[in-house]
Amino acid sequence: MQSLWGLGLRPAHFSDYQSLSTVPPLEIMADNILHHRGGPALQHTLRLATKSPCVVLHGIGLNIGGMEPLSKHYLEGLLELVRLFNPQVVSDHLCFTGAAGLRSYELLPVVRNQHMLEHVVRRVDEVQQTLGRQLSLENVSAYVAYKEDSIPEGEFLNRIADRTGCGILLDVNNVYVSAINFSLDPQAELARFELGFVKQIHVAGHSLREDFLFDTHDGKVCREVWKMCRAVAAKRTDIPVILENDDPSATLDELLRELEFGMCGVLDD
Numbered sequence: 001m002q003s004l005w006g007l008g009l010r011p012a013h014f015s016d017y018q019s020l021s022t023v024p025p026l027e028i029m030a031d032n033i034l035h036h037r038g039g040p041a042l043q044h045t046l047r048l049a050t051k052s053p054c055v056v057l058h059g060i061g062l063n064i065g066g067m068e069p070l071s072k073h074y075l076e077g078l079l080e081l082v083r084l085f086n087p088q089v090v091s092d093h094l095c096f097t098g099a100a101g102l103r104s105y106e107l108l109p110v111v112r113n114q115h116m117l118e119h120v121v122r123r124v125d126e127v128q129q130t131l132g133r134q135l136s137l138e139n140v141s142a143y144v145a146y147k148e149d150s151i152p153e154g155e156f157l158n159r160i161a162d163r164t165g166c167g168i169l170l171d172v173n174n175v176y177v178s179a180i181n182f183s184l185d186p187q188a189e190l191a192r193f194e195l196g197f198v199k200q201i202h203v204a205g206h207s208l209r210e211d212f213l214f215d216t217h218d219g220k221v222c223r224e225v226w227k228m229c230r231a232v233a234a235k236r237t238d239i240p241v242i243l244e245n246d247d248p249s250a251t252l253d254e255l256l257r258e259l260e261f262g263m264c265g266v267l268d269d
Contacts, residue, residue, distance in 0.1 A: 154192025167199030
């Protein structure tokens with residue numbers, strides 16, 4: 001298995017990792033630890049992180065596209081985790097998760113226009129100054145579009161990265177899901193992302209819901225998404241590729257086998 005291909009760490013697998021002779025690269029969910037204020041989850045994660053060749057830190061609570069001030073409490077917690085784990089990549093999503101004091105508990109896409117671009121640039125600068133290091137932003141799956149959208153998603157993230165020095169966490173499954181939902185060419189949408197800005201790759205499964213695809217992070221990754229992932233990873237062999245799966249019934253052995261399957265050449269035509 002290539003050294004930088006790994007898995008999202010899930011609490012259900014803590015004990016299973018103990019039996020592995022080699023721990024793969026791991027993605028740590030920052031909010032899982034912050035929500036429980038450390039505790040056993042932090043101790044298990046720290047123990048596994050010392051055995052992994054590469055650790056990345058991923059969050060869902062930054063609300064980088066929101067209009068409310070960034071949470072100082074959240075940033076302080078994130079900074080503490082950065083100091084504890086010294087991750088290769090620190091990331092969150094290009095989205096908003098709440099407004100007017102209400103929380104959606106969903107990753108909602110931002111309107112892609114110049115006004116929002118300037119807003120996100122300012123907030124990314126604030127985060128990077130607080131953390132003292134680079135932040136990477138992930139593209140999210142979309143199911144609705146805004147009339148005010150004027151910049152394609154890949155180009156939007158490229159401009160943010162160019163202006164702020166931040167990175168891109170390229171979720172290949174999200175590119176595919178959004179493209180199919182809006183009758184776009186997934187390969188053409190993938191090509192919009194400047195690979196020089198990409199610091200990490202995500203890949204995951206999705207589900208068909210009547211007439212649209214839904215990013216569910218369960219089930220196996222489809223053939224087309226694996227092929228897109230492999231094409232990007234072949235050009236950026238220096239960055240982590242993380243398989244995400246939130247299905248509570250998925251075993252660690254199953255996920256490791258799927259990761260191996262995704263990397264091998266059997267998917268090539």
